[in-house]
Amino acid sequence: MSEPSRRTVLIAAGAASTGLWAAAAPGAAAAEPPRPAGPGAADNPVVRENRAEGSGRWAVGAGESRGVDLRAPQIQAYASAASVTPDESLTLNVSGRTAATCAIEIHRFGHYGGARSRLLHTAADVPVGRGWKLTVPHTWVSGLHLAVLTSADGYRAFTPFVVREPARRSDVLAVVPLSYAGRRPYPGLGLPEDFGADTSACQWLEEAGYDVTYATEEDVRARRVDPRRYPAVLHPSAVALPSPLALSEPGRTDPKVRHQAAALLDGLIGRHR
Template identity: 40%
Template sequence: MARPVARTGGNLVTEENGASGSDAWIMGRDGTTAADDKKVQIQGYASKSSVPPGESIDFHISSRVAQTCTVEIYRLGHYGGVGARYLTTGEGVRVSPRPKPEADQVTGLIACDWPVSWTLDVPRTWVSGMFLAVFTSVDGYRGYTPFVVRDTARRSDVLMVVPFTTYQAYNIWPFDGRIGKNLYRGFKADGTPGGNPERAFRVSFDRPYSEAGLPSWFDMDTSAARWAEEAGYDITYASSLDLHEGRVDASRYTAIIFSGHDEYWSKKMRDATEEALAAGTHLAFLGANNIYFHIRVEASEDGRAGRIVTCYKQDPDPEPGEGGATERRRALGRKHRKAEHALLGVQYNGMISKPVPLVVQESKHWFWSGTGLRDGDEIPDLVAVEADGFDPSMPRPEDTEQTLLSKSPYDDSMGRGRRIQNTSLCEDQRGTLVFVAGTFHWPLALSRPENLDPQVRRATRNLMDRMLQPRG
């Protein structure tokens, strides 16, 4: 497929980021205090993970006492370093206490049935991006819920896929010592956190994200988005559910960025990504532990599509579909052919209790150009939380040349011994690239102040510039 010259700079995203930014959404501004799951001072959830301009999205909100609250909408981006832009406010929104549903005794599913509190009609002029709805009560409590404005009508150079299925897998709302569950744990009878015996097999988008409402590792995605918009790339956004539901044609884009912790994938998500790669679309995974668990995305009880994520993991799956049981992908298929390693060239291999340096290798490769790094040089604290590595026993991407750009030793915090982290780049005969950073701190190093690293920024810029070169 022909790939045109990139529209870096002078596009809708650069125009959008020329607007005045605002940090008024940040917790603590104007004396605001974070809501919590026990008292639910003000919390809410959205009816969709994404919405196109010209359509509407509903917000379902609960409060500790009946009152009027405000709902402010912000678009996240660079905006001269401020990080967000205020767009609109729903004032005088009537909210009331709503019940916390009990977990289903078999599957652990927790799904709210709160009425619509406020509806946002998304103007056609809004630019695709990551958005936050900010709920603020009259007594100064604040909660959030994220959503995406997608724009599939515009063929941007880059598509960023935001990992909403993984957000929900980790969402343990309500974290109240009694009801809450996610795909990892729940609560024991004495109110202490449990593990696999207490966890859910199914989790619903019809509930707030826990505590203040920002999903687990949300800052990986916001940091990547702010960096990309600062760099002026022509970028649009979609949720992982858009990829699953086929609302985006992934093969239309020159490059796709998977910006954060993207662990939970359905068969449809994997198929769409592989089809895009076969069509010549580059892939960049900026985190680690990607495409690890196979999931089903299912409808709610009242038939709304894409509202439940199902994953049985090591427990027997009572209804495996065409993609097989909902377990680790590397356990599916003959000879691990469905493993993430077969697409990515690396795979999750451990957890890190304390950040360690990323140790550079292949420093003469174009990826490291301009960084000043040499083989054996270390980028401090870049390998953190979870790591990917190359496994010679696993299938590799076919007909590709693979370069391992780092070789970083670390001790697995789960007691599984000494491991090696690898940042990987695979290139096929047409020049199509698959990049995997292999650590959680890579996207944070792009723009989050406490993690900012100029060498990571330069290397990632090298990667994107290479991906956006025109090809016949």
């Protein structure tokens, strides 16, 4: 992650092996506060969002789907932008080689009582070989989202994107390394290499009840989001909380590392209140 500002520095949470990085004012110490954050620690848009019913139907295998051929995907798509704000439009450029139509579902990652995602939108019989346009509802909360494409013959691939809310000054800004600058899908299933770490990080943040908004590295570089406005800035791909913390195992986290991460974030947030 590029340096957010000359007036911010990157500090580590606990031992370097945790891999959790946050931005704080120069000279700020990573002192441990009296308590770590916990689920329901505060009422904020993220806590309210995670009260909604979750869904696991995005995964490969759900609904008798199967993953695409990793070398020659039967269906794939890239987004017109890596991030959008509510009320903006996003176009998925869908291509395929085995079926004329596909279904598209949009999921948001979080905790959702352990379900890990929430189904937000569905579209059936989407033509393959052209763009599919989505206008993001103003009610959608900032987060890491996933377009799930399932071809008519059952092959499944993914296109991730971020919904950002730059006008909302949350306690935590999570910066995701996601880009479609090359105007092509990510290889294989369509997911970036560190997507499992990104989703596990956001699930942990939202389970803990933090008020977090999301942006991409491109958003920071283009100044669509100003990291100086936030008490803590995280780069989710650098979060190791700890191994094994894979997309399929978000709950297997060392309690000590959880406490270290929460202690740092609580300290940073507390100093800005």
